[in-house]
Amino acid sequence: MVNFQSWRTRRFLGILVTLALVLPELVVCKEVEVLTNSWLVELEAPGGARVARDVAKRTGFTYVSPVLNSQTQLHLIHKGVHHARSKRSVPHTRLLKAHPYVKSAVQLTGYLRQKRGYKSLDAILTDFRLQKPKIVNYPVFERSKPKLPSDPDFDKEGYLRNTGQSGGVAGLDLNVVEAWEMGYTGTDVTTAIMDDGIDYLHPDLRHNYNAEHSYDFSSNDPYPYPRYTDTWFNSHGTRCAGEVSAARDKGNCGVGVAYGSKVADLRMLDQPFMTDLIEANLTGHMSNLPYIYSASWGPTDDGKTVDGRRNLSMRAIVNGVNNGRNGKGNIYVWASGDGGPNDDCNCDGYAASMWTISINSATNDGQTAGYDLSCSSTLASTFSNGKATSRDAGVATTDLYGNCTASHSGTSAAAPEAYGVFALALEANRNLNWREIQHLTGLTSKRNSLSDSNGVHAWKYSGAGLEFNHLVGYGVLDAALMVDLAHTWKGLPERFHCTAGSDSTERYFDMCNPIRITIDTDGCAGSDSEVNYLEHVQSFITLRATFRGDVTIYLTSPMSDTSMTLSQRPNEDDGKNSTTRWPFMTVHTWAELSHGRWTLEVILEPIRGLKTNYEEGVFKEWTLVMHGSKEQPYRDQPDNKAKHQKLYKPKRQHASGIAFRK
Incomplete structure (x- = not known):
């Protein structure tokens, strides 16, 4: 006998799953x-x-x-x-x-995982209708190539060479052409694209496709080709791959940042729900082989979700950075997210992890995009879609079935550019470990013409003299500077972590009474885990509030550098669930001294216009954990490269052994 009730349940769930696949902004099973x-x-x-x-x-x-x-x-x-x-x-x-x-x-x-930069269904259909069947003409190779790529869409790739096209600011780009002229193209470096599949038959990708390292975690086979849909929903991975490794001078679309590198296809996003086990096998897949693992996805950007890695996937990433690449560590790069000012990427356990490099985006005129998430864990930025009035304002790259597009967008489009720059750096120095890539990112990224279009987040100097911005980190990546410094990089001292202190005194706070807590530390001096010079700083916090989204948290270092480790999130009205030992992380204290007084401020300020409603909260725990080195981090770096760094011609000397420029 047919169980109609069971059948109806399964049918209803099937409809929900379909909607979740096509319209991921609908959180259909959030409470179940x-x-x-x-x-x-x-x-x-x-x-x-x-x-x-x-x-x-x-x-x-x-x-x-x-x-x-x-x-x-x-x-x-x-x-x-x-x-x-x-x-x-x-x-x-x-x-x-x-x-x-x-x-x-x-x-x-x-649980749900959302592609970054995913556009509305109408926008996708419009983009699809603009596509025209592409006739592939294979070029005749000549011995001498022009200085600049001859690819037809190269002039649309303002992130590679910004000449002011599409309303951009000339010179505001990744400085990739200069890195190419130095002889770096990403040769023998592989990036694993963890996404919805790659069109590895595309003329711009098939010669740079690494089949040996590819796998389909959606259908459990070695052929991770994108699943066809009428809306081209599964074009995401192909577009990201083209930004990294699209071949040069093939006469098709544009050219990749590291056009000599390979891409491996790890297909996993094309399924309604993710599991911890899939993510673990994904991020740990052949960890000794790919150099870089890329992710332009994460928890839902709805301004309500606080989510991240589960136990197995965390083990996989930790194992990857500690043991991958024969001990040098895999590079995990994450798009910071597209939730805009109503969300905070420190609530995304992937982007805010110290094991990953979080990349935000800027537009081609130096402004921040309306969808940009801000948080203190963002290390640097690259470029995404620019002026909306221009048809070619998006990121130009490869598309499904041999096509091209100039409308890739969001931080999904920004993060792959970083994979490409890191591939160039790894070609310049294959001994770089995962920490050194992060150090090089902070030291060589530049302010250039970047600014916050809303005027909220100003550029500041850290206690170590490095210039940073809460939205875009230490600035926009500069490929030429990074490969130049990477080429003669001499390594870093050993990394340790120190639990600097903890405060578990229960405190109540409300709209009129914020709380201020201090921890004095010597950086675990005299122990085997002594940390004097900082890299990542984590605050493990437990609290509950009437409206959790109304809470702002600030962390101030002994060198007077203040990081906003949690901003207000207007859409989050959760008053039931606690934030339990969530690791709010900052990179704004990079290379600073750890010793002294750290101050945590927790402020509750209503942002929903309900000023008469009484709001309160209870703070239960703060544990401060510092990661870094006992010895000066840059003591062994050659002076002759200083002219290419931020660390040159001192106006003051920092205790790390490096002169920092104002």
Whole structure:
């Protein structure tokens, strides 16, 4: 007999899943836990693939893969269970646990992950209608090439060479052409594009496609080609890949920032819900092979979500930066997000992680885009869509089925440019580790003509003399400066982390009474984890407020550098859930001294026009964790490169051993 109630439930969930896929801005299952048809299974003893397949066969499951190459943890799916259901499938879990080889079995929950820069459905359809079938004419290669690329869309790529096209400011670009003239194109560097698939048959991409390192985590096979839809919804990864590795002088679209580099395709976004297990295998895939892992996606940019990595995916990324690339560490780059002034990227556990490099965007005239998220964890910026009045104001790159586009947008379009610049730097010095890429980013990024179009966030000098902005970090990447400094880079002292102090005294605060807490520290002096010179600083905070979105948090360092580690979020009206040990991170104290008094300020100020409503909160814990080095970070760097850095011709000398320029 047909269970009509069950059928209706599955049908309804199916409709919701479809809507979530086509219109990701709709958070359709935000308040309901979604259970997938995936299970994380742990064996009693190491058994490998043979035992895994035996367990799956005897329980009616299908074996997918080990978890992070483990001999005891497995990913199993059950094809008879719907991939998105509202209740746990207890009988299937019990069946797994009853197997004598199985130690534990957990049905995995699903959660939404959103592509950055995703446009409305109408905009996508309009863009699709503007596309014309492309006739590919393969060029005849000549021995001598022009100084500039001959690709037909190169003049539209203002982020490579800004001549003032599309209303831009001439000279405001990534300074990539100069890096090419120095001989760097990203040769033998691979970027893994974690997205919705790459059109690896595209004439501009197929010769730079790294099939060996590619995999489809949506359908579990080695052919991660994008799934066709009428709206070209799955063009996201192809567009990102073209910005990095589109070939030069092929006569098709434009050219990539690192046109000599390779791209690997790790397809995973084309599914309604993500799981911790998929993300773990994704970010840990062949970690000794790809140099850079790229992500232009994250939790929903709705101004309400506080979300990030789960346990398995965090383990994968930590393992990648510590052991990947034969110990040098993989480079994980994340788009900061497109939630605009109503959100804060420190609430995104991917972009705000110290293991990743968070990249924001600027327009071609030096202004910040309306969708830009701000946070103290953003390290630098690149360029995205410019003047909206110009048809070619978007980012020019490759598109599906051999086509080109000039309308790629959002921080999705900005972050791939950073992957390309980092590929050039890794070609210049293949010994660079993950920390050194972050140091080079902070030292060589420039203010140039960047400014906050809303006039809210001014440029400031840190206690170490580095100029930064809350929106765009240390400025726009400069490819030529980075490769020049990378070429003679001499390394960094060992990295440590120090728990500088903690305060768990419960404090109440309201609209008229903010709280101010201090921690005095010596940077764990005399211990094995002594930190004198800072890199990342984390504040693990637990609090609850009537409206959590009305809370602002500031952190001030001993060198008087103040970071806004949490800004107000007008859309977040959550008064029930606490922020529990969330790691608010700042990079604004880079290279500063750690010793002295750190001050945390928590302010509750209504922003919904309800000034008469009484609001209050309770603050429960602050733990300050500092990451950096015991010794001077730049002591071994050659002086002859100083003219290309921010650290030149001192007006004062900093204790790190480097002269910082005002």
